[in-house]
Amino acid sequence: EDKVVQSPLSLVVHEGDTVTLNCSYEVTNFRSLLWYKQEKKAPTFLFMLTSSGIEKKSGRLSSILDKKELFSILNITATQTGDSAIYLCAPRNQGAQKLVFGQGTRLTINP
Amino acid sequence: EPEVTQTPSHQVTQMGQEVILRCVPISNHLYFYWYRQILGQKVEFLVSFYNNEISEKSEIFDDQFSVERPDGSNFTLKIRSTKLEDSAMYFCASSEVAGSWRDEQFFGPGTRLTVL
Known part of the structure; x- marks a missing residue:
């Protein structure tokens, strides 16, 4: 079964800081990995x-x-x-269209 | 900039009722998808659709679910007899192609389905 683990689950930093979000995955026949940003509703595409x-x-x-x-x-x-x-990170297999999403990292930037 | 649109934004229904969620994918896209996100949980794949056929579906997508492209612009998800556990945010997505370097999926704003 495909597995995606994101860390940390939650991160709170101050404005101006630099952050690093992690995504580890186990998928068969990996093709690509996508990153999305989810604010109030829909995930918006960042990178493939x-x-x-x-x-x-x-x-x-x-x-x-x-x-x-x-x-x-x-x-x-x-x-x-x-x-x-x-x-959110989401890897994808060769020959599959579905994205397998991780649970996400909730990032909070305080002023 | 072209975007995926979904209607309604919020649907409340009684258990056992049928609902149809509507999506208008980006106009030159050929692949269409439905995902759902139960509150506080991961975004989960339901189904992908290409050339008027389901190309891939998950275990969640059982006989209670169906998809259709009734005309050249709309893409719908029907839930025949809703259950309480169908309450979730349903996202439609589309991509230009699949299996190539141009196959990023773009998501609509979602329909929040509440089953009472």
């Missing part, structure tokens, strides 16, 4: 990672994948209160 060691960046957010150790990290630098959300 398919290759090890290649950092993807979008503004203050970046992410990298390690297919050998089966994990991914999401970094957020110079955090802002608007970064407060639940961050």
Whole structure:
């Protein structure tokens, strides 16, 4: 059975801090891993990672994948209160369309 | 920017009633999905749909559930006889393609279903 574990489950930091969110996974025939940000309702897409060691960046957010150790990290630098959300990772198998979501990391940024 | 839309935003129903949740995927997308999230739990996959057929479904998606693309724009999820445990947020998603580097899924805002 596919398994996704995110850590920490909850994180509270001050505005301006840098955070690292972790996602470890066990899926058969891995194809890609996606990161989403979930605020009040729908998950919004952040990154899709398919290759090890290649950092993807979008503004203050970046992410990298390690297919050998089966994990991914999401970094957020110079955090802002608007970064407060639940961050979800979701790996996907070859030949499957479904995303298998982790339980998420609830990030709270205090001013 | 194109987005997935869902209606209604909140549906309250009595146990045993049928509900239909509606979604309008992004217009050039070919793959459509339903997920659900019970309060406080993970987002769970229900079903994927391509070329007017179910392409993948989870164990949750039993005979009480069905999906349909009744016209060129809508994608619906029907629950035939709702149970209390069907109460959840239901998300529709769509992707341009599947199995390639362009297959990220974009989610709608969700329909909160409450079964009384």
